[in-house]
Amino acid sequence: MRKFWILAAVAASGQDVVPVVENPVRVKFDTGYRFVPDIRGDANTYRSIVNLGQGPKLFASDVAVTGWKNRLFDRLDLSAEGWGGEPYTSLRVDFGRAGLYRVHGDYRNAAYFNFLPSFALDQRGFDIRRRMSNVEVQALPGRRFNPYVNYARDAGSGGGVTPFVANGNEYPVATTISDSTHHIRTGARLDLGKLHLTLEQGASVFRDGQRAAAAGRQTGNRATALLGRTLLLDALDQIYSVRGGNVFSQGILAAAPASWIQVNAQFIYARPKSNVSYTERARGLFYLGGTRFADGIESLLIAESKLPRTAGTGSIELRPHGKVRVTQSFMTDRFHTSSIQRLTVNYHREQTEVFVDPVPGVTLRGGHRLIWGDTKQHVALAGAGFRAGTRFGANADYERSPGERSYFRTSCTTTTKCGRACVDRSERLCPPRASTRCSTTGIQA
Amino acid sequence: MIALIAGLLLAAGLAVPQEFAGNEMCQACHEDIAKAFLKSSPHRVLEGNSCESCHGAGAKHAESADAKLIRNPRKLTPAQVDKGCLACHAKLPSQHGRVMTGHGRQQVGCTSCHSIHTEAPKPECGSCHLAQKTSFAKPHSHPLRQGAMNCQDCHSPHGTPLARSVSLAVGTEQGCLKCHGDKRGPFTYEHVPVRMEGCASCHEPHGSANPRMLTRPSVQQLCLECHSAVGTAAGGIPPAFHDLRSARYRSCTTCHVKIHGSHVSKALLR
Numbered sequence: 090m091r092k093f094w095i096l097a098a099v100a101a102s103g104q105d106v107v108p109v110v111e112n113p114v115r116v117k118f119d120t121g122y123r124f125v126p127d128i129r130g131d132a133n134t135y136r137s138i139v140n141l142g143q144g145p146k147l148f149a150s151d152v153a154v155t156g157w158k159n160r161l162f163d164r165l166d167l168s169a170e171g172w173g174g175e176p177y178t179s180l181r182v183d184f185g186r187a188g189l190y191r192v193h194g195d196y197r198n199a200a201y202f203n204f205l206p207s208f209a210l211d212q213r214g215f216d217i218r219r220r221m222s223n224v225e226v227q228a229l230p231g232r233r234f235n236p237y238v239n240y241a242r243d244a245g246s247g248g249g250v251t252p253f254v255a256n257g258n259e260y261p262v263a264t265t266i267s268d269s270t271h272h273i274r275t276g277a278r279l280d281l282g283k284l285h286l287t288l289e290q291g292a293s294v295f296r297d298g299q300r301a302a303a304a305g306r307q308t309g310n311r312a313t314a315l316l317g318r319t320l321l322l323d324a325l326d327q328i329y330s331v332r333g334g335n336v337f338s339q340g341i342l343a344a345a346p347a348s349w350i351q352v353n354a355q356f357i358y359a360r361p362k363s364n365v366s367y368t369e370r371a372r373g374l375f376y377l378g379g380t381r382f383a384d385g386i387e388s389l390l391i392a393e394s395k396l397p398r399t400a401g402t403g404s405i406e407l408r409p410h411g412k413v414r415v416t417q418s419f420m421t422d423r424f425h426t427s428s429i430q431r432l433t434v435n436y437h438r439e440q441t442e443v444f445v446d447p448v449p450g451v452t453l454r455g456g457h458r459l460i461w462g463d464t465k466q467h468v469a470l471a472g473a474g475f476r477a478g479t480r481f482g483a484n485a486d487y488e489r490s491p492g493e494r495s496y497f498r499t500s501c502t503t504t505t506k507c508g509r510a511c512v513d514r515s516e517r518l519c520p521p522r523a524s525t526r527c528s529t530t531g532i533q534a
Numbered sequence: 535m536i537a538l539i540a541g542l543l544l545a546a547g548l549a550v551p552q553e554f555a556g557n558e559m560c561q562a563c564h565e566d567i568a569k570a571f572l573k574s575s576p577h578r579v580l581e582g583n584s585c586e587s588c589h590g591a592g593a594k595h596a597e598s599a600d601a602k603l604i605r606n607p608r609k610l611t612p613a614q615v616d617k618g619c620l621a622c623h624a625k626l627p628s629q630h631g632r633v634m635t636g637h638g639r640q641q642v643g644c645t646s647c648h649s650i651h652t653e654a655p656k657p658e659c660g661s662c663h664l665a666q667k668t669s670f671a672k673p674h675s676h677p678l679r680q681g682a683m684n685c686q687d688c689h690s691p692h693g694t695p696l697a698r699s700v701s702l703a704v705g706t707e708q709g710c711l712k713c714h715g716d717k718r719g720p721f722t723y724e725h726v727p728v729r730m731e732g733c734a735s736c737h738e739p740h741g742s743a744n745p746r747m748l749t750r751p752s753v754q755q756l757c758l759e760c761h762s763a764v765g766t767a768a769g770g771i772p773p774a775f776h777d778l779r780s781a782r783y784r785s786c787t788t789c790h791v792k793i794h795g796s797h798v799s800k801a802l803l804r
Contacts, residue, residue: 170681171681176677176682177680177681177682179681179682197682197683199677199713212785213787219713221712221713241704243712243713243715245715245716251791252788252791253804254789254791254803254804259782259788259789268715269715270715270718272704274704278627284625285626287627291704291705293704293705295715295718297715310782310788311782327804329797329804331797333718335704335705337704337705337706339705341630343624343625343627343629343630344625345624345625351620351624353629353630353631353632353633354630355630355631357702357705357706359705359706361707361718361719361720362720363719363720363721363797365722365797367797367798369804388798390798392722392797392798394719394721394722394797395720396719398705398706400695400706402630402631404630404631404632404633404634406632406633408617416639418633418695420634420695422706424706426720426721426724426729428720428721428722428723429723430724430800432726434730440634442639444641446611446613449611452613474640474641476611476612482662
C-alpha cells in the first residue's frame with residue numbers, strides 16, 4: 090500500500106524521484122579504561138592465558154567516508170581494534186577514488202606469551218611480538234588494465250626459554266628471537282571482457298636470527314652421572330643466522346567464451362632459497378661418545394638450500410543445461426629440495442564431476458579423481474545436497490578408493506571417507522543445531 | 535506466423551527487450567535498502583541501472599509493484615544466484631579454484647555469505663562450520679575470537695586448489711607461513727611431513743585442547759604415530775637409548791628442538 094501511494098505521488102507531481110542523500114562521514118568509537126586491580130597467583134600463568142593489561146584502551150573504532158567529491162579520495166573505510174597495549178592490535182584502512190586508484194592496508198600486532206609447563210613441549214617459554222603489515226596500491230586507469238603493487242612485512246621478536254641439546258644432556262637456556270620477511274609483488278590485471286589475465290612477479294627477503302645464551306653452571310635434565318662424571322654447562326653462546334629469499338612468477342587466466350563455459354588456469358613458479366651460518370661456543374663438561382669427554386664445544390656451520398617449485402591448476406566448468414553442471418580440474422605440484430638431503434615430490438591430480446539438480450533444492454553429484462606422480466590412486470566420488478530455503482541444508486559425501494601403498498599418516502592411499510553435515514542456520518527461532526561428521530581411514534601395505 | 539514466432543520468443547524469454555526503471559525509481563520504494571547500499575555495498579560505485587543489473591529489468595515491477603515481476607535472488611536456487619553473480623565475478627583471480635574445492639562445489643550460493651546491499655551482518659562462517667567454530671573455544675587456539683584474525687586469513691572461501699580451501703601465502707608457500715615466517719625454510723634437513731602434508735599433520739589449526747594446538751595431548755604420542763615399527767609408519771625408528779619409561783624421553787621436542795626443520799642438524803636437534 091505504501092508503495093502505491095509513493096508511486097501515485099510521484100506520478101501526480103510529474104517530478105523526478107529525488108535520490109537518497111546520506112551523511113558522507115560516519116564515525117564510531119568504543120573506548121574505555123580497564124582496571125586490573127588485584128591479580129592473585131602466578132603472573133606468568135595470568136599472562137599465558139589472559140594477558141590483558143590495565144590502562145586506557147581503544148577497543149574498536151570505525152570511520153567510513155562515502156561520496157566525497159573533488160577530494161583526494163571519495164571513499165574511506167578505517168577500522169582499528171585493540172589499541173592501548175592489548176595483546177591483539179589491528180588497523181585496517183581502505184580508501185580510493187573511483188576510476189583512479191585504490192589503496193588497501195592492514196597492520197596487526199599480536200603478543201604471544203606462554204610460560205606454562207606442559208606435557209607437549211616442556212622447557213619452552215615465549216614472550217614474543219609478531220607484527221604483520223600489508224599495503225596494496227591498485228591503479229584504476231580504466232576497466233581494461235589495472236596495475237598494482239603490494240608490499241607485506243612479517244616480523245617477530247622477543248625472548249624465551251629453549252633447551253640446548255648436548256650429547257647425553259639438555260639444558261634450558263635463555264633465547265632471543267628476531268625474524269622478518271619482506272614481500273613485494275607487482276603485476277597487472279588485464280580485463281578483455283570474456284578474457285581476464287593477471288600476471289604477477291614477486292620477491293621476498295627473509296632474515297631469521299636466533300641466539301641462545303647461558304652463563305652459570307647447570308646440570309641439565311640428566312639426574313645421574315655418566316661413566317662416573319656429571320655433565321655440566323657453564324657457558325653458552327649459540328647464534329643462528331638465516332638469510333633467505335624467494336623469487337616467484339604467477340599467471341592467472343579466467344575466460345568465459347560463452348555463457349555456458351568457464352575456464353580458469355593458474356601457474357606459479359617459485360624459487361626460494363636460504364643461506365645459514367651457525368656458530369656455537371659452549372663450556373662445561375660434555376660427552377662425546379665412547380669414553381671421551383670434552384670441556385668445550387665449538388661449531389661453525391654454513392648451509393645452503395633451495396626449493397624450486399612449479400605448481401599449476403586448470404579447470405573447466407560446463408553448464409550444458411540449467412540443471413546440469415560438469416566440472417573438470419587439473420592440478421600439478423612439483424618441487425625438490427636441493428641441499429645435503431634431497432626431497433623430490435611429484436603430485437598430479439585430475440578430477441571430473443557431474444552435478445545434477447533433479448528438483449529445486451536437491452543436488453546430486455558423482456565423479457572420479459585420479460592422482461598420480463609418486464603414487465597412483467583412483468577415487469570414486471559421490472554425494473548429495475539438500476537445501477530448504479536459505480536456512481537449512483544437508484550434505485552427504487562419499488569417496489572410495491582401492492589402495493596401493495601408504496604415503497604419509499594424513500594422506501593414506503587406501504581410504505574410505507564419508508561425511509555428513511547437517512546445519513540449521515535459523516537464528517531467530519533458535520532450534521536445536523546439529524552437526525555430525527564421521528571419517529574412517531585405513532592403511533594398506 | 536509472426537504471432538507464432540513472437541509467442542515462442544516470449545516463451546523462451548529471449549529477444550524481447552526489457553525496460554529498465556533506473557536506480558532512482560527503485561529508491562523511491564526501497565529506501566532502506568538504497569541507504570544501506572550507498573553506505574556499505576561494494577556495488578555502490580555502480581550507477582544507472584545497478585539495481586537491475588542483478589534483479590533484472592524492473593520497469594514493469596515499478597509500474598505495478600508486483601513482486602512477481604522482479605527477480606528476487608532470495609527465491610532463486612544457489613546455482614541461479616551464482617550464475618548472476620559470476621557473470622561479472624567469475625573472472626576475478628580469487629575464483630580460480632572455485633570448482634576444485636570450496637563452496638562453489640557444494641552449491642553454496644554467493645548470497646549465503648555476501649550481503650549484496652545491506653549492512654546487516656550475514657551469517658558468519660561458524661554458522662555452518664559448527665565444529666570449527668567450537669574448536670576456537672578450546673584452550674589453545676588461534677586468536678580468532680579476540681579479533682586478531684579471521685577465517686579468510688587462512689582460507690579462501692571461493693576455493694583454492696588445496697584441500698579445505700587453504701589459501702597460499704606468497705608464491706607457493708602455504709598460508710600458515712604468512713604469520714609463522716620463521717618456519718619457512720627451505721631447510722637443509724626438512725621434516726618431511728611438514729613440507730609434504732602441511733602444518734595440519736601435527737596441529738589442529740582451529741584449536742585444540744592440547745598445548746601448541748597439537749593433535750595429541752603429548753608429543754610422544756604424536757611422533758610415534760610415524761616413528762615406530764608398527765604397521766607401515768613412514769618415519770624412522772628412534773634408536774634404542776630412547777627409553778620411553780623415562781620422563782626425559784617422553785617429550786621428544788625437548789631435544790628435537792627444530793622439529794619443523796633444521797639447517798644444521800639431521801636429527802633436528804638445533
